[in-house]
Amino acid sequence: MTTEIEVENRTKNWSNWAGNQSVKRICQYMPKSEVELQRVVAFAAANSLRVKAVGSGHSFTSVALAEDVLVDLSNYDEVVAVDRQAKTITVQSGIQLSKLNEILSQNGLAMQNLGDIAYQTIAGAISTSTHGTGIKFSGLANQIIAMRVVLADATVVECSAALNVDLFNCARVGLGALGLISTLTIQVVAAFNLKVIEEPMRVDDVLAKLDHHVTSNDHFEFFWVPHTGWALTKRNNRTDQPAQPMSRISNWYSKTLMENYAFGALCMLGRAKPAFIPKLAKALPSSGRSEYCDVSYKVFASKRIVRFYEMEYAIPREACEEALNRVRRMVEDSGFFLNFPVEVRFTAPDEIPLSTASNRESAYIAVHIYKGMNFVPYFKEVESIMNSYQGRPHWGKLHFQNSHSLASRYPQWDLFQKVRNSVDPNRRFANQYVQNVLGD
Numbered sequence: 001m002t003t004e005i006e007v008e009n010r011t012k013n014w015s016n017w018a019g020n021q022s023v024k025r026i027c028q029y030m031p032k033s034e035v036e037l038q039r040v041v042a043f044a045a046a047n048s049l050r051v052k053a054v055g056s057g058h059s060f061t062s063v064a065l066a067e068d069v070l071v072d073l074s075n076y077d078e079v080v081a082v083d084r085q086a087k088t089i090t091v092q093s094g095i096q097l098s099k100l101n102e103i104l105s106q107n108g109l110a111m112q113n114l115g116d117i118a119y120q121t122i123a124g125a126i127s128t129s130t131h132g133t134g135i136k137f138s139g140l141a142n143q144i145i146a147m148r149v150v151l152a153d154a155t156v157v158e159c160s161a162a163l164n165v166d167l168f169n170c171a172r173v174g175l176g177a178l179g180l181i182s183t184l185t186i187q188v189v190a191a192f193n194l195k196v197i198e199e200p201m202r203v204d205d206v207l208a209k210l211d212h213h214v215t216s217n218d219h220f221e222f223f224w225v226p227h228t229g230w231a232l233t234k235r236n237n238r239t240d241q242p243a244q245p246m247s248r249i250s251n252w253y254s255k256t257l258m259e260n261y262a263f264g265a266l267c268m269l270g271r272a273k274p275a276f277i278p279k280l281a282k283a284l285p286s287s288g289r290s291e292y293c294d295v296s297y298k299v300f301a302s303k304r305i306v307r308f309y310e311m312e313y314a315i316p317r318e319a320c321e322e323a324l325n326r327v328r329r330m331v332e333d334s335g336f337f338l339n340f341p342v343e344v345r346f347t348a349p350d351e352i353p354l355s356t357a358s359n360r361e362s363a364y365i366a367v368h369i370y371k372g373m374n375f376v377p378y379f380k381e382v383e384s385i386m387n388s389y390q391g392r393p394h395w396g397k398l399h400f401q402n403s404h405s406l407a408s409r410y411p412q413w414d415l416f417q418k419v420r421n422s423v424d425p426n427r428r429f430a431n432q433y434v435q436n437v438l439g440d
């Protein structure tokens, strides 16, 4: 492999979506083919440089912060193959979920489950263990059935459940630390519609019937509104009914005006006058009940205009009620003024070593703070509660852990370390974040 680099490159400033991670004048490459990915890695190896792939920059942590060479995959985002019969699709790693969803839909197919936005790239999303909600469904990484990865020596390795199995399992949630993912094959399903019921409920009532909500709905989640006894619930169920989406005006009113602009205005007011927040919070649950039916990917993914910082922990599902009640008591006792709801979701277990749901059914508790406000005291308090449940932080969302505090929380931690040592002994794909959470 030549170490001369002919890939389009420039020096650029980079920052993530939330604006809390940035790097100045970084050498940035935009490969358009697998061979160009290999060339970037060979060039970095020949010059003892570290390589970092970035997706859409939607991680809040510095997991995607490049130190020497930034590989921007936005020109590497095409579909390689679709097999409608087997319901699989093979794509280049830089494809955004929004584009992937549209292409799947045109082929009568869909992702089994998704998170609540579609701005991420597929490789970026799986690398941090991105997930949605639904106790019968696992995160996005578990929907991947094969990958091609460019390793530190610039060779390309194919991996799947039948080939290079350990690498496959580890690289599905690999934090970008094992190599550059080139292409991915995803197991998808026939396109489907979701019947949606969005409804405020008393949070105590939600918790009293939590198991029922979680098991009797395909995709259940709720948002507890701090300073109130209310939760906004969302029940999405698969249906054969035809789509009956909200009218364009209702959709704009509810999803754009209320969930983004009006909410953003409340957040701005709250940031300027924090003591007003408990009163402002009372406006949130008044949104009323709504019911509609739409194609799955349009229901799962929403618009996010208001910028914030986020931390999210996966804990054993059975600990959810107790953990959330501890968060509620802590908020009451602490005097924190919080203008963002606390989001609670659920997923099935998987067997991916660094997945947040590795070997356990999981509940996810996510806390947010409006951009520009100090998140540290609140997030630290929540984290200390999650620590008592062997909580696993979302790799792309803020936390204060390191490899010592994390190692015992993942049953297959040692396997990941073994694979990492064998494929990247010189830490070509490390950065400070990876070094901190995985060790050196």
Ligand SMILES: Cc1cc2nc3c(=O)[nH]c(=O)nc-3n(C[C@H](O)[C@H](O)[C@H](O)COP(=O)(O)OP(=O)(O)OC[C@H]3O[C@@H](n4cnc5c(N)ncnc54)[C@H](O)[C@@H]3O)c2cc1C
Pocket: 017, 018, 052, 053, 054, 055, 056, 057, 058, 059, 060, 063, 064, 073, 093, 094, 114, 115, 116, 117, 119, 120, 121, 122, 123, 124, 125, 126, 127, 128, 129, 130, 131, 132, 175, 176, 177, 179, 180, 181, 182, 304, 394, 395, 396, 397
């Ligand atoms: C508004 C908002 C909403 C969100 N909603 C959810 C949600 O519902 N559920 C959830 O779980 N998370 C959610 N997240 C978190 C988000 O899904 C993850 O942080 C995800 O990793 C971001 O994807 P990205 O494409 O921006 O990747 P980046 O943040 O750019 O990168 C993430 C990691 O992927 C690696 N990577 C990227 N491409 C490659 C490649 N080709 N090869 C190897 N490594 C690669 C990077 O090196 C880095 O380590 C949300 C974030 C935001 C800002």
